[in-house]
Amino acid sequence: MDPTVPHRVDALLDLPGAPWQPVARPLFGSVHATGHRVWLSGGVVRDVVSGVGVRQVNDLDLSGTVPAGRFSDILYQSLRASRMAEFPTSVTPGSLVCAVMPPGSRTRLIEYRGLSTAGFRFPAVGSSLDEDVRARDFTFNALFYDIYNHEIFDPSGRGIDDLLAVERKFVALKETGDSFARAEVVVRALKFAMRWMQDRPSNVDGINSWLSHGDPALCRTLTSKQWRTLAERYRKSVMGSKEDQRAFADRLAAPGRELLEKLIGGAR
Structure with missing residues (x-):
């Protein structure tokens, strides 16, 4: 992994003025405290790995092992603690994708998809990493980043190579x-x-x-x-x-x- 990627991720999460900045760290911390896992996923990882400027990133896609209902509770409490309680949240029926939007906007600022991965010591719901990858459009959009361990997961086995070719x-x-x-x-x-x-x-x-x-x-x-x-x-x-x-x-x-x-x- 490019050694500058962790620094770019940190800069993105802590970007002054970014609408997610007040809630991103508390949200990750609250999920981590439950014993579950959560990763940055999709376009945000693609942009960071390819060197796109952090100010060009418009939203955060997340994937993790927290059930949708529990994640919604954690998200709401994190928004309240960050004085962002006016930001509406939603859960899409069927896919159980959780989202938060700025007030008065239909653009999703943070989007979360639940996953289930073998080998964890706790129950998890949703799709597996492999199943999630098969639902994505391109290999370069099927990347995951662990902000605590500073690791990139590339379940397709070729996403990074295809992106940087x-x-x-x-x-x-x-x-x-x-x-x-x-x-x-x-x-x-x-x-x-x-x-x-x-x-x-x-x-x-x-x-x-x-x-x-x-x-x-x-x-x-x-x-x-x-x-x-x-x-x-x-x-x-x-x-x-x-x-x-x-x-x-x-x-x-x-x-x-x-x-x-x-x-x-x-x-x-």
């Missing part, structure tokens, strides 16, 4: 036959490719292999409502010129290429 590797992980979920992965690939295009080129062999094992008629299986949702997410998250976007789309296997062509051209 000279040509960043877009290896898709999401195991689903749901057309909309697969379409979301393609849109996110475009989002990250445009974000990183000045940093390093993209290697799309992995996502093309993933696309080749899905429905070749991806575009035709989406409903009008799903197209509207994708178009809205595309408009909000994808930057870069249309020319650059089309150049990336042209490198994808047919289902992904067709999907992006419709979005870039103005799908309704």
Whole structure:
């Protein structure tokens, strides 16, 4: 592990003015005191490992072994102790993802997903690390960081290498036959490719292999409502010129290429 990563994580958690700064340390400490484990996960770990400036991180994704209800209690008490009781919290039915949002905003500031990992001395609920990885979009978004032991976990075995490769590797992980979920992965690939295009080129062999094992008629299986949702997410998250976007789309296997062509051209 890059020896500067722990320093960057500390700088992120203690960043003056960051909306999570008052509650992050108390929350981690309260979870740790219960004997459970909690990790930074997903995009925040990706950004720290790749050297993105801490002020460019917008939110904190967490994964851990605390049951959702217990975590919600700990989160609420930590917010009260940090004088942030006005920050609303929620638990999503089904997935049991816990979240906290700034007042008046629907943007999730902290998001927590419960995990269950063999070998712990206490009961845990949710998915395992391996199961969690299979639900994520790309290997570079399937990383976990232990803030107490200063360790990075890479359950896919290749997330760090794919992230730091000279040509960043877009290896898709999401195991689903749901057309909309697969379409979301393609849109996110475009989002990250445009974000990183000045940093390093993209290697799309992995996502093309993933696309080749899905429905070749991806575009035709989406409903009008799903197209509207994708178009809205595309408009909000994808930057870069249309020319650059089309150049990336042209490198994808047919289902992904067709999907992006419709979005870039103005799908309704």
